Amino acid sequence: xxxxxxxxxxxxxxxxxxxxxxxxxxxxxxxxxxxxxxxxxxxxxxxxxxxxxxxxxxxxxxxxxxxxxxxxxxxxxxxxxxxxxxxxxxxxxxxxxxxxxxxxxxxxxxxxxxxxxxxxxxxxxxxxxxxxxxxxxxxxxxxxxxxxxxxxxxxxxxxxxxxxxxxxxxxxxxxxxxxxxxxxxxxxxxxxxxxxxxxxxxxxxxxxxxxxxxxxxxxxxxxx
Numbered sequence: 369x370x371x372x373x374x375x376x377x378x379x380x381x382x383x384x385x386x387x388x389x390x391x392x393x394x395x396x397x398x399x400x401x402x403x404x405x406x407x408x409x410x411x412x413x414x415x416x417x418x419x420x421x422x423x424x425x426x427x428x429x430x431x432x433x434x435x436x437x438x439x440x441x442x443x444x445x446x447x448x449x450x451x452x453x454x455x456x457x458x459x460x461x462x463x464x465x466x467x468x469x470x471x472x473x474x475x476x477x478x479x480x481x482x483x484x485x486x487x488x489x490x491x492x493x494x495x496x497x498x499x500x501x502x503x504x505x506x507x508x509x510x511x512x513x514x515x516x517x518x519x520x521x522x523x524x525x526x527x528x529x530x531x532x533x534x535x536x537x538x539x540x541x542x543x544x545x546x547x548x549x550x551x552x553x554x555x556x557x558x559x560x561x562x563x564x565x566x567x568x569x570x571x572x573x574x575x576x577x578x579x580x581x582x583x584x585x586x587x588x589x590x591x592x
Contacts, residue, residue, distance in 0.1 A: 370385055372569075372570040372571050372574070373570075375570075375574065375580060376570060376580050376583060376584070377580050377584070390514065390515040390516065395507055395511070398507075398510075398511070399502075401510060401514065402496075402502040402506060402507060402510055403457075405506060405510045405540055406457050406462065406495065406496055406502070406506070408539075408540055409462075409464070409495065409536075409539055409540070410451045410452060410454070410462075411452060412539060413449075413451065413465075414464060414465060414539045415451060415462045415463060415464050415465065415495055415496075416445060416446065416448045416449070416451055416462070416463055416465060416492075417445065417448060417450065417451060417454060417460035417461075417462060418441075418444075418445040418448075418460060418461040418462065418463045418492075418494075419445060419460060419461075420441075420444050420445060420461070432504070432525070432526070432528075432529060437490075437528060438490070438491075438493055438494065439491075440487075440490065440491035441463060441491040441492045441493070442491075443491070443492065445463070446463075446465065446492060456500075457496040457500065458498070458499075458500040459498055460498050461494050461496070461497060461498050462494065462495050462496040463492040463493060463494055463495065464492060464493050464494075464495050464505075464532070464535065464536065464539075465492055466486035466487055466490070466491065466492055466493070466532075466535060467486050467487075467535075468486060468487040469485060469486065469487055469488065470485070470486045470487075471483050471484075471485055471486075472484050472485075472486060472531040472534055472535065474530060474531070474534060474544070474547060476527070476530075476547055476548065476549050477519075477546060477547065477548035478548050478549055478550060478551075479524070479527070479549060482527055482530075482531075484527075484528055484531035486531070486535070489528060489531070490528055490531065490532060493505055493532050495536070504529075505529060505532050505533055505536060506536065508533065509533040509536040509537055509540070509542075510536075510540070512533075512544075512545055513537060513540065513542035517545045518545050518546065519545055519546045519547070519548065520545050520546070520547050520548070521548045521549075521550065522547075522548075522549060522550070523549060523550055523551075523552050524549045524550060524551055524552055525552060525560065526549065527549050530547050530549070570583070
């Protein structure tokens with residue numbers, strides 16, 4: 369991936385391969401950072417232990433998209449108030465207790481103002497999985513805050529996740545960055561192009577003879 373991005377002409381000043389003032393940059397090396405955030409949420413009463421079973425908890429640790437966004441939790445364990453009795457998150461799914469019917473709004477730099485209603489558009493979401501893995505929502509919010517990220521650019525499939533992460537920023541005492549969500553690249557059938565659908569990668573396009581200039585021109589047209 370690093371090689372392909374450099375071939376495309378993208379240069380970065382810090383990261384897993386070159387270090388920087390806010391490392392470590394690999395999430396696998398930041399467990400203690402995420403645990404500190406979990407403890408702060410636990411002590412503040414923002415999260416609760418959920419013992420409900422789910423068929424596929426693995427989806428909670430990856431970036432959700434428009435096709436498999438985390439379903440709204442029915443609230444079975446929502447009334448639990450024993451969070452501070454747990455010294456570690458392992459063994460339970462830990463959910464963020466969203467403020468019911470609160471409107472979470474933000475100004476997207478591409479789509480303009482966006483508003484999502486907690487409890488309606490999304491429910492109590494997982495911040496830590498029972499198999500002892502922090503969720504995507506918690507990891508990226510903590511990383512953005514502690515690495516002092518000023519602007520996040522990502523796909524429009526994560527607009528709803530932004531509302532969740534804003535709630536996490538608030539609970540942890542951080543200010544959220546600015547957000548710019550881009551339209552998704554889709555195939556002829558309208559399906560979102562992604563690795564899971566065997567979409568063409570930069571490496572494949574390189575091997576097929578495309579140049580960096582051609583790919584950047586195509587990307588520019590898509591943004592417009």
